[in-house]
Amino acid sequence: MQLCLNTACDKPQNPDNNKFCQNCGSKLLLGDRYRLLKVISQGGKGRTFLAVDESSSSKPRCTIKEFLPKNQGTVNPQKASELFNQEVTRLAELSQHPQIPQLLGYFEIKERQYLVQEFIDGQSLAQQLAIEGAFSETQIRELLNELLPILQFVHDRGVIHRDINPENIIRRPPDSQLVLVDFGAAKITTKTVMAKPGTVIGSAAYTAPEQLMGQAFFASDLYSLGVSCIHLITQIHPFDLYNNLDRKWVWQDYLTSPVSKELAKILNKLLATTPKDRYQSGSEVLKALNPAVIPRKPAAVALKLPIAVPICLTPSWKCVETFYGHLSSIHAIAFNPNNQTLASASADKTIKIWNLDGTGLALSLSGHLSLIDTVAFGPDGNILASGSWDYAIKIWNLGADCKDKSLVNITRTLREHTGWIRCVAISPDGENLVSGSEDKTIKIWNLATGELRKTLFGHSSAVNAIAISPNGKIIVTGSADKSIKIWNLATGELLYTIEGHSDEVNSIAISPGGQIIFSGSADNTINKWNLGSDKLLGSLSGHSSSVKSVAISRQGTILVSGSADKTIKIWHPGSGELINTLSGHSDAVTAVAISPGGRAIASGSQDKTIKIWRFE
Incomplete structure (x- = not known):
């Protein structure tokens, strides 16, 4: 038997081979994919079903949790979507534990959200x-x-x-x-x-x-x-x-x-x-x-990698907007944490702030004297840091809505590096700015005062990429010397070095759980490493040229890469499976970013454009 999803249907039981409910006429397969067998639980937030995935030849069982926005105390679709993304983020991180069900995916239909989880048959x-x-x-x-x-x-x-x-x-x-x-x-x-x-x-x-x-x-x-x-x-x-x-x-x-x-x-x-x-x-x-047991550190848990992805029921990722305005190649992009604007940095010496509501350019910022290679937002979205080949880092106060140029000002310019600034990152607490340079060093700054706290030495060539762990304690750097280095942010201590790429490391991303490093390299691959050791967990191959940029969603559900082969690829972070390849740029894709909610991707290219891709 299978169930009708219609809450108003008073006779929801149907034979397995029915496509439509014999009582109310509703379509029975949820998203044309899942056959619902029974209700496992029901409460104020929604219902949980035991289901079968009919799209797979093995027809595996799974559990599907249906959220009812109105039952969550809100009729605001945006608020409901925020709550849903919180749920996805939480479950994706928790499901890394081998004794917690795996989050397999998520999707939305008619303002109702659904989570698909591993069925524990025991x-x-x-x-x-x-x-x-x-x-x-x-x-x-x-x-x-x-x-x-x-x-x-x-x-x-x-x-x-x-x-x-x-x-x-x-x-x-x-x-x-x-x-x-x-x-x-x-x-x-x-x-x-x-x-x-x-x-x-x-x-x-x-x-x-x-x-x-x-x-x-x-x-x-x-x-x-x-x-x-x-x-x-x-x-x-x-x-x-x-x-x-x-x-x-x-x-x-x-x-x-x-x-x-x-x-x-x-x-x-x-x-x-x-x-x-x-x-x-x-x-x-x-x-x-266990009082007789000698106290010791808890045994490390062999974590699973989250493999949940937005499930493609009918549509997929589509280019919904292209931004034109830069006069030269795009080198960096970043979503504002407020999810309303996007920043882009270009070889034309400008930073542009774009509205994500369809109204286009909001601001154009000038001040650097050469190519701008990197930008990063602070956690509140009001502060933007930029790094340039003019050897300078600039800190911009963009104001509350990041759209009024009269409120924008450069609060300080930092000039301690002796080479091009290749990368900057701001710690999750907004206290530290970390920069990497062609001068082979990493510098840690007090973001509020501009004070240089530490200079880290260790790389033998340009520092191309920096990422800070979600807990704000670890810095991961990638270099043209082909290595990745792991540092303690508070002390500046070099913890260990990872080697494995055969060409320079261009980009670094850290999983939201802080367990996994993803590195994109000029050797055309993305490597996956355990943060805590130098163990290689896997290598993602598919690009035919240098991987210029990698990003992972806050939910830990998708990994995105941009390459000199002009494509963007979307991967399962856990399984390493290639989900989709996006084409549309006419030159190398130099930068990719994922929106805070995980439903939009931005890509920047040497073709001077930025494209916005949405999962629809």
């Missing part, structure tokens, strides 16, 4: 409890020792799951490894957000008291894990394990076999009413659970 702990009966102390300890590191991984990325319960913990065959599923209720946290009342989400029997009041903390997940454990060890529903009169848990009264005082103490601390009385992290619980 037995939930709730099912195991029903079949095998109450868990033993040994089983509970094994559960905690395996699940707590997963939960710590989630919390370390600023995410609260908010729905830990036996239904959402699955044993995956054949090795019975636990997998934590259903991040539909998860919330990204900050210090301010954690303390604010919000939406009450989660399975009530397992939900922490503060979460029932609309607040959630990392300790709220630990509470839910504790409740799950006492349910599993007693086989009694949590509502029956709490004495409302005395306001205390009485789970030990229902044990069929005694447990050690040590485990009872741990579970009771997990179940404390107030968050401050509980353990504050998964690592803290693990330490209490």
